[in-house]
Amino acid sequence: MSFADFVLAQLPPPPARVLEVGCGDEGGVAYALDAAGYDVLAIDPQAPEGPLFRRKTLEELDDPGPFDAVVAGRVLHHVQPLGAGLDKLARLAPLLVVDEFAPERLNGATQDWYEAQHRALVASGREPEGPARLDHWRAAHSDIAPSGTVLAELRARYDELAFERRPYLYRWLGGPATEQLEETLIGVGAIDAVGLRWVGRSTIKLWPPGSPG
Numbered sequence: 001m002s003f004a005d006f007v008l009a010q011l012p013p014p015p016a017r018v019l020e021v022g023c024g025d026e027g028g029v030a031y032a033l034d035a036a037g038y039d040v041l042a043i044d045p046q047a048p049e050g051p052l053f054r055r056k057t058l059e060e061l062d063d064p065g066p067f068d069a070v071v072a073g074r075v076l077h078h079v080q081p082l083g084a085g086l087d088k089l090a091r092l093a094p095l096l097v098v099d100e101f102a103p104e105r106l107n108g109a110t111q112d113w114y115e116a117q118h119r120a121l122v123a124s125g126r127e128p129e130g131p132a133r134l135d136h137w138r139a140a141h142s143d144i145a146p147s148g149t150v151l152a153e154l155r156a157r158y159d160e161l162a163f164e165r166r167p168y169l170y171r172w173l174g175g176p177a178t179e180q181l182e183e184t185l186i187g188v189g190a191i192d193a194v195g196l197r198w199v200g201r202s203t204i205k206l207w208p209p210g211s212p213g
């Protein structure tokens with residue numbers, strides 16, 4: 001299931017106001033949410049041009065809210081300090097929908113399988129989006145938070161409504177290394193699940209006072 005479909009399944013029905021944090025330069029799920037009838041604000045320093053977007057970090061965001069939900073796709077592991085960022089999000093909206101990954105699981109058999117798939121794709125003329133060598137990637141991304149840290153910070157501010165570990169590397173590989181293949185290998189214990197999806201309800205009083213939640 002795409003992250004956009006997962007988000008749509010978690011949100012209250014429109015009309016509702018949704019903040020997307022770290023939408024990236026392709027707009028994340030903002031276009032899909034807008035098309036589904038939500039009032040969307042999507043932020044990222046690299047956000048596209050357009051009425052849905054603002055080129056701002058979470059730390060720079062000055063919209064007082066409230067929002068009905070926040071969506072954070074593959075961004076929380078970049079936010080520093082994460083605790084302060086989540087304090088802000090937990091006050092802006094009652095619901096948080098997260099797409100994340102577990103960099104600490106990119107080793108052993110999981111790393112071997114990924115790198116072999118990458119080599120096979122390159123040999124067949126494809127250009128996978130992800131890195132060829134995970135040791136190099138790890139050395140260049142030593143500041144990324146492990147999933148245990150992200151989950152602990154989330155659980156300190158939200159009641160957990162949903163949590164699943166799931167395939168992720170198919171998004172880096174593309175081509176014939178499909179989500180289903182990765183899911184099968186995870187299911188038989190051959191590789192680790194690197195992706196995760198999580199939904200929580202804020203336990204922190206929303207700001208401004210009197211907001212929904």
Ligand SMILES: C[S@@+](CC[C@H](N)C(=O)[O-])C[C@H]1O[C@@H](n2cnc3c(N)ncnc32)[C@H](O)[C@@H]1O
Binds near residue numbers: 021
């Ligand atoms: C891996 S990309 C994810 C983009 C998109 N959500 C996706 O899943 O394809 C991470 C994005 O987070 C953004 N980012 C990192 N730190 C941020 C922060 N503190 N506030 C807002 N965006 C941030 C980066 O600019 C980058 O575009």
